Amino acid sequence: MIDAKIPEGNLADKWSNYKDSSKLINPANRKKLDIIVVGTGLAGSSCAATLAEQGYNIKSFCFQDSARRAHSVAAQGGVNAAKNYKNDGDSVYRMFYDTIKGGDFRSREANVYRLAECSLALIDQAVAQGVPFAREYGGYLNNRSFGGVQVSRTFYARGQTGQQLMIGAYQALMRQVSAGKVKTYTRHEMLDLVMVDGKARGIIARNLETGEIERHSANAVVLATGGYGKVYYLSTLAMGCNTSAIWRAHKKGALMSGVSWIQFHPTCLPQIGETQSKLTLMSESLRNDGRIWVPKKAGDDRVLNDIPEEERDYYLERRYPTFGNLSPRDISSRAAKERIDAGCGVGPMKNAVCLDFSKAIKEQGLTKIEEKYGNLFRMYDKINGVDAYKEPMLISPAAHFTMGGLWVDYNLMTTIPGLFALGEANFSDHGANRLGANSLLQSCVDGYFIAPYTIPNYLSGELKAEKVTTDHPAFAEAEKVVREQLERFLNLKGRFSADHFHKTLGKLLYDKCGLSRTKESLEQAIVEIKALKKSFDHELKITGDEQVNSELEKAGRVSDFLELGELMCYDALQREESCGAHFREEYQTADGEAVRNDEDFCYVSAWEWKGEGKQPELHKEPLVFDTVKLSVRSYK
């Protein structure tokens, strides 16, 4: 039933072949076509700007007050590209292989190869826009190394690479606004997808200032609405990050894949109190020079600096001598959890591990470390009031990136014709685990280089399609459903705030569908989430009115998170293997390494919504590996 539509030809030629044979639209016809782009992060802004440059009419939506604030800004470390400027053996193929292996062989060869291939042009594009990537004294671009690879292919702009790439994409978008090709709708939230004759033809959006419900029609709809890691409440994500756009598209028929594949970032600040709203990420680049350890003895209460060298357990260096502190994120996070669960955690809640720079400072000098990580150390001090030059940083794994999302084919089109999903909102390129600095890359590549080919290819078949206006009954129907939900929220007058439900759900998922899962924990979680949803439906309390109302916004998002959380558990339960970020305790070796099952689970799980309270239906897209040989993913 589901066809990934991978082009013919050798792996290295597939994307060229696609571009050579994709259908074009002549410039005069482009201005007759409207495209809605929801989300203004790197994927959304770059896609909207590029399609506008080509001549299409774009409507761009975001819930923030400006397109520039989308959560892509928060990415710190860098963006990967196979430029091989370091002459250290990098190539498109090697980057492809690292990414496929990093994803634990649960992504499509053709997609991943295309990602590596397009990485080259992305750096060129960003530099042309004025992104101030770090440079060497000779004036050429600098690179650094990131987790899970042995070459230096990461381009960076201090600790704010995401922010700088975002500014580039935002400015490209603003340029098209002034050219009259993009109309922006800020402080707008998409609340439903409108379908006509089985195709995506528009959205229902709410103006978050006035409360007005608006209808917008188009020839295609692009969802670039980011990841849903905020389902765990405590996460590295922004407070507004949500699943609502993709979830509502899912309920209209778009399949969801890899739903339970959530990356827990190993270097985040630990939770220290009950009222905490956020787990701040400290860039993974810190692992280039920081050494990770815990006390050897469980329950060691000494001041960290007083614990002598021989009583420290550098567990990553011990378990994974080849990659050591630069082991991939899933492995590093799980190893931390293993030590914390064994009672060796540090900090007031015993939920953290040490990231220690004393050796690096001794070897390289304080000035060098300040130059590399000064802003991160300052941030640490601001949040914790602790000088990490003098004592170890405390870090802990936190929910971070969702590899899962809407299922898309090679065109980045969902199972709904005319509905595209880009960036973190789709499931595509990272398999079961994403490598550091590949997320900025994927969102940019999707938006600048892939969708601007594949969307016109789809639209070429739509030129003669009947014109749909917002008077179509499908809009009225979708609007009615949206209005009813909002009215229900406002009239409930229960006992608990939206945050109460969100926090309860988050805790439950951390415990039962988090860094590790078991059949038992997942079955329990499904029952508990169903009960929580029921309570939400009756006991939610929203104050205020339909105008600016953050509680009303949260209610819709939490409602969707509750349904998504249940699907995450079904997905994790069904996949009886451990792969990447998905670690089922039943499937591990004697020394605690993941056991993948290629015989039975070498496929993409694509879930279909069957209605509220009903079990979702599983579809499978077999993963075919023609080029790489499946191997045990070892970083030992």
Next chain:
Amino acid sequence: MKLYLKVWRQENRESKGDMVSYVVEGISEHMSFLEMLDLLNERLIQKGERVIEFDHDCREGICGACGMMINGRAHGPLSGTTTCQLHMRSFKDGETVYIEPFRAAAFPVLRDLKIDRSGFDHIIQSGGYISASTGQAPESNSIPIAHETTEAAFDAAACIGCGACVATCKNSSAALFTSAKISHLVLLPQGKLEAADRVIKMVSQMDAEGFGHCSNTEACEVECPQEISVLHIGRMNYQYNKALILKK
């Protein structure tokens, strides 16, 4: 700890707002300032009252969404810090804290502490970009740029667009915001070609949005969470005059 808050409450753009008093008990010094407001809002919900609306998103100091005047200072007492990165250990038990929106004629209040900063978007739209469409870029290493030049451009590009500079300026000037963008782009070789046109358009847009003029008090630099330097304003003025003289 216990704080006495005086918070600006305003229904919408048209209505008149005023300061409302709240007493908040049970605050931990580890909480961020916004988490303290979360706590108060949770209690307001329990009482059936409308919550205090404020903009916030990333809560790690980079998105630029949050920002309020705290005891008369943009983003509160610390320098180089956004409101979300301010923690309660910066306050004393029993203190009275005044919380107001960023105020400027060009930043109308939407509700409570939420404001409309779309003027900043309009300034960028008027010319705050390099015209490089997707597909036009040359090989990235074909234009070497000196390390110091990139770093200087970065210092300007680090602006997060929060509006603290405008809020703290007695003239509500957007000179620091606008000049940071002009500096970022004019320092780089890619951005020089459009420099003259850009600076004229951006400066006139800044005026059209209703932002005031810069009278060099330098308060903006003091309150900027990214510590953007007022020297960019000097560069903007130089570029502006140069552009006017050389205008064909």
